[in-house]
Amino acid sequence: MKLASLFPAPPSKTASVGLLLLRVVSGVAFMMHGWGKIQDPFNWMGPQAPTPGFLQALAALSEFGGGLAWVLGALVPLASFGIFCTMAFATFFHAVVRGDPFVSKGAGGSYEPALLYLVVAVVMLTVGPGLYSVDAWLRKRLARS
Template identity: 40%
Template sequence: MLRKILSPESTNHFSSDLLYTGARVFVGMTMALAHGFGKLPPPEMMVGSLEGMGFPAPGLMAWCAAIAEVIGGIFLAVGFLTRPAAFFIGFTMLIAGFVIHAADPFQTKELALLYLAISLVFVAKGPGKYSVDAFLFKRK
């Protein structure tokens, strides 16, 4: 029993597929609900902050960040266009972690960096077995 639990080759595909799906849904929905919807429409403070940092077209950039978080989060949650959605979330979190919060303490940028790391996993691994992508693009 212990050998089965500790062996890297031994996996229960149903449970690992289910856990992966749960993680994808949780990450996508928290990104959309807890982070993205609060930025629609982008608050003037956000636009002003981006303008103060020298971003070109700060209004457009604010909208892009909000849309990446809301639409990308929803797409990630349902597993639709998972890799592009995860890429745009990851790119947004890259900018948040290393540009927007560059001078902040680690505790402030930690969440953005965590979302970046998780997004890279979904970019690399894809949507998983239980997703809209798997249904639409299944190979015969």
């Protein structure tokens, strides 16, 4: 595996500030969404859930662990892939299976948050975490070796 595929070259300083803000805010939100799930990762959907426990655990890990990875800017491609998969499923579930609207007009669900996080994951996968991240630091250190 090439170094560039694991740690993409960071964009400009200005763009990196934007990515830092996006990563930290989205990452903290994801950690908050995943906190309750990570407490009981194999059964957070309840005993009658049609989703197998190992898939529930993957979702809990991608939300809490992926959020932490985004905050730190560490292993962002891997974390983003996990979040992408989780949010693709959530978007499909809310939009197609449940038929929720894009934006909720009341107490019902919507697929807006899942789709928004899915798009953030695509940005992190394609652009990377930016200069102000553990990944950029590692890239620089490994390039010297």
